[in-house]
Structures are given as structure tokens and as C-alpha cells.
Amino acid sequence: MNKEDIRKVISQSILADGMSPIIDLEKSHGSWLVDKVSGKEYLDLFSMFASLSVGYNHPYVLEQSERLRIAAINKPTNSDVYSQQMAEFMQTFKRVAQPDYLPHTFFIEGGGLAVENALKVAFDWKRRKNLAQGSSAKGEKVLHFKQCFHGRTGYTMSLTDSPDKRKTMYFPKFDWPRVSNPKITFPLKDNLEHVQALEKQSLHEIKEAIAANPDNIASIILEPIQGEGGDNHFRCEFMQALREIANENDIMLIYDEVQTGIGITGKMWAHQHFSSGVCESECDCGDGLSAKPDIISFGKKTQVCGIAASTRVDEVEGNVFQESSRINSTWGGSLVDMVRLTIYLELIERDNLVDQAAKNGLYLLNSMKELQNEYPGLVSNARGKGLYCAFDLPSSDKRDKLSELLMDEGSILLGSGNYSIRFRPHLNVTTEDIDFGMDCFKRALNKLA
Structure with missing residues (x-):
């Protein structure tokens, strides 16, 4: 199938009003979702609505593909x-x-x-x-x-x-x-x-x-x-x-x-x-x-x-x-x-990913608090346990606009409630990934201000 036709074909049968990227299931890696059409890489901080634990195409998971094949037939x-x-x-x-x-x-x-x-x-x-x-x-x-x-x-x-x-x-x-x-x-x-x-x-x-x-x-x-x-x-x-x-x-x-x-x-x-x-x-x-x-x-x-x-x-x-x-x-x-x-x-x-989530979650929360201090009129109520984090915006409109701007900057996040942005990274997200996400936030917040 021509990759440009993917959304068109899907739209013929369902209400296809989801996100703009078309996931490349083979090229996506770690915390990075690759758009099959454009080739652009997005930092995935929503992890498929918090359903993915170890990111895309983890080497260990790929090594075990025969176990999955047997179960799938x-x-x-x-x-x-x-x-x-x-x-x-x-x-x-x-x-x-x-x-x-x-x-x-x-x-x-x-x-x-x-x-x-x-x-x-x-x-x-x-x-x-x-x-x-x-x-x-x-x-x-x-x-x-x-x-x-x-x-x-x-x-x-x-x-x-x-x-x-x-x-x-x-x-x-x-x-x-x-x-x-x-x-x-x-x-x-x-x-x-x-x-x-x-x-x-x-x-x-x-x-x-x-x-x-x-x-x-x-x-x-x-x-x-x-x-x-x-x-x-x-x-x-x-x-x-x-x-x-x-x-x-x-x-x-x-x-x-x-x-x-x-x-x-x-x-x-x-x-x-x-x-x-x-x-x-x-x-x-x-x-x-x-x-x-x-x-x-x-x-x-x-x-x-x-x-x-x-x-x-x-x-x-x-x-x-x-x-x-x-x-x-x-x-x-x-x-x-x-x-x-x-x-x-x-x-x-094997990799103690629960402990890693606690450690990197603290890094994420501290990074959010820095954003809160840097943008006091926009970011408030920074909170979280482990990597399960969020902060508030002044209004639903600003929250929704920020989500759009973040997508443009290369990060995928979702809202929660009426005013919040929620973080749901993979358990093995790195501090470098988090830093990239915070840079996206700063650019987006500057545009929103």
C-alpha cells in the first residue's frame, strides 16, 4: 500500500480523527515514534495512553519474537x-x-x-x-x-x-x-x-x-x-x-x-x-x-x-x-x-525498571518544577509519583493549544482533566529524553505566552 493512502483507506471505514503521525512499527525505537509518511521522529511521552512499558522495538523483545510468533498463530x-x-x-x-x-x-x-x-x-x-x-x-x-x-x-x-x-x-x-x-x-x-x-x-x-x-x-x-x-x-x-x-x-x-x-x-x-x-x-x-x-x-x-x-x-x-x-x-x-x-x-x-522509574520520575518532577518557576503565569500545580506526572495550565484552551504546539515541536503528550498536561513516559525513558521534552516545552510555552 502506498503510505500516503493509509489514512484515506482507514477513513473509509472508521472515524479516523486520531493523531497526525502514522506510526512506523518497524522504525520506531525506544521512546521515539517514527511517522511512516514523513519520517519525522516524535518523543512519545504518552506511551500509547500509558499502555507501553519498555518503548518501541526493545532489543530484548525483538530477541523473543519467536515466542510471540508461536502464541500468535x-x-x-x-x-x-x-x-x-x-x-x-x-x-x-x-x-x-x-x-x-x-x-x-x-x-x-x-x-x-x-x-x-x-x-x-x-x-x-x-x-x-x-x-x-x-x-x-x-x-x-x-x-x-x-x-x-x-x-x-x-x-x-x-x-x-x-x-x-x-x-x-x-x-x-x-x-x-x-x-x-x-x-x-x-x-x-x-x-x-x-x-x-x-x-x-x-x-x-x-x-x-x-x-x-x-x-x-x-x-x-x-x-x-x-x-x-x-x-x-x-x-x-x-x-x-x-x-x-x-x-x-x-x-x-x-x-x-x-x-x-x-x-x-x-x-x-x-x-x-x-x-x-x-x-x-x-x-x-x-x-x-x-x-x-x-x-x-x-x-x-x-x-x-x-x-x-x-x-x-x-x-x-x-x-x-x-x-x-x-x-x-x-x-x-x-x-x-x-x-x-x-x-x-x-x-x-532484569533492568530494575520500577526503581528506574522512581529515579527518573524525580528528575522529571524537578524539571517540571523548574518550568513552573520559569513560567509562573502558565505552569502550576506540578505533581507526580514516579513518572506519573502532570501540571496545570490556566485554562482548557491554553492546555489544548500547548498540546498542539508540543506536537509541532516533536513531543506527544495528552491532557487530563480540564486544565492538565499529563506525562506517561515509558519506564525506560532516559534523562536525555526528558531533557529533550523539556526543551520542547520551553519553546512551546514561549509561543503560548
Whole structure:
């Protein structure tokens, strides 16, 4: 096919209003996306919506291409027909990524479907709890937070509060309780009292919702750091309070780690920041083990999506991990994705990429703070954990214009929320890459000023 015809052909069948570069899958390398039409190289700081962990065409991944080829020729139904490749994946996932306090797993294709199955685990658990206790309540509601994003599928549509209302408008939704999100404004030390007041209000709303729906709330779900809603961070003291509320009211605590998982925050999972000696927020977090989830959903960087759950599920007999077909799908996740993640995890483990993300994330955050000092009228609220970083612009228009200017300068980034630019680099991004990105920002901000 003539490369100039690629977009034209695609446009004949779908709404092809995506980014201008056409990716060259063979020539793209590291953190650099190569446009197949123009040959121009772009610094990719969005990593395919945070789904790529080790960049493009990593030498180790290319060396393992035969493993991917074998997995790609046939597509087994992993839920019922098992393979050596699947076993090797599960062994590697358990060793490198799966927390020992979340021993139950389930795999599926799609982050939204991962969240849905996390909810189904909680629904089943709560209803069985209610029946055992003589309650007629169905346990059919999910408490969630403003500015959240959990997907676009049936259940998750009711949980998504995207700044882009086109994603949910006109679609039927459940009337599930939505409460305030007590996000941190940075620097925290200058805004601590304000954030504490927001936390108090949010916890009040949560307790009111539980009182209004006795025995009917199955789960509380939130992203450890809200992504699309605006890169919103929370203090671990607040997360501990959620853990306590969940314990006291027979409610499952679910962390949606689809975007925050697999090392980008400098921990394998973002919720692992909520522990003593690690927390950088000004709170009395004590023993952070009390902020552990009952369930996490994962996707994006994991390639294959799914959930991991704690032994709290085993408080009821016949739960979804004991009874066949309560949760299931035809494929049980793609075997190719499983093999690809196996290779990625081997590389992440070998090169200590989670620790590298923490180290280079600090370099990125300090670089952002320098931008904030240099452009005080434009850049504010610089924040981040590991490489999962963001800052704010004064308005949506300026944010959107800055994204366009950055593309012209050779860097690809996305917005989040109404005012933020989000950074989602690959785990192996270099400080030289970050420096190039900051130079692009300076040129773009000078044009925007």
C-alpha cells in the first residue's frame, strides 16, 4: 500500500480523527515514534495512553519474537484450554508483579471489562454476605468519586465522570452514589488545611451514602491517582479511612490500577505508596498495610487485563473464584498479550525498571518544577509519583493549544482533566529524553505566552 493512502483507506471505514503521525512499527525505537509518511521522529511521552512499558522495538523483545510468533498463530480459549505459555505467564506475573496479599486472579481482554469483573466479584460477595446475615438487600450499588474514569462498558459507564461528557451522554446509567474527591493541591504544605477539609466532606458524604443504602453498597472504587479526571492525588490518611469504612460496613475496597499499574509510579502498583516510610504526603499514615485493597483491576501496561483479589473473598462459600462460570469469557485474555507481558516483566525485572522509574520520575518532577518557576503565569500545580506526572495550565484552551504546539515541536503528550498536561513516559525513558521534552516545552510555552 502506498503510505500516503493509509489514512484515506482507514477513513473509509472508521472515524479516523486520531493523531497526525502514522506510526512506523518497524522504525520506531525506544521512546521515539517514527511517522511512516514523513519520517519525522516524535518523543512519545504518552506511551500509547500509558499502555507501553519498555518503548518501541526493545532489543530484548525483538530477541523473543519467536515466542510471540508461536502464541500468535493460534488463539486458544484460555479459560478452558491451557498451554505452557499461559503457565509461564502466570508464573512470571506472580513472581514479578502480583502482590502476595492478592492471590486470586482473573484475566480478560479490556480494562473496562477488568473493572466490571472486579465489581461482579464484589456484588457476588456482598449478596452472599447479606443472605447469610438474613438481609434482603441485594448489595447492588457501587460508591465512586467525582472526576473518576473506570471505562465505557455497561457497569463502568455509571462510574465514569469524564471531563469529556461525550463519552457518557445519552447512555443509560445506574444511579450509584458519587461523592467528592478530596484531591491534593500542590505544594501540599501550603494547602494542607484545605485538603483536610475536602477529606472531611468526602468522608461525610460516604457515610451518608452508606446510611441511605443499608447493606446495599457492595464496593468502593477509586483510582489511586485519578488519571483522565485530572491527575488527582490523595493523601494516604484518606485511603486508610476508606479501608476502615470498608471493613466496618462489609464493603469491598477496589483500586482501579489500569493506568497506574506496572511501575510507572515508582512502585509496581500505585497503592503501594500508601505505607509508612514511603508516603510523601503530610499525614499520619501509620502502618500503610491498612490501606491495602480487596481487589485491584489492571490493564494497559499489563497488555492482558484482569483483576487480583484478596482472601477476603473467601469469607463466603461459593464465591466467584470457587464456583465455575460465575465470571468468565471466551478467551480469558489473549495469549499473545500474556506472552508479551511475560517478556516485558522479564525485562522490567532484569533492568530494575520500577526503581528506574522512581529515579527518573524525580528528575522529571524537578524539571517540571523548574518550568513552573520559569513560567509562573502558565505552569502550576506540578505533581507526580514516579513518572506519573502532570501540571496545570490556566485554562482548557491554553492546555489544548500547548498540546498542539508540543506536537509541532516533536513531543506527544495528552491532557487530563480540564486544565492538565499529563506525562506517561515509558519506564525506560532516559534523562536525555526528558531533557529533550523539556526543551520542547520551553519553546512551546514561549509561543503560548
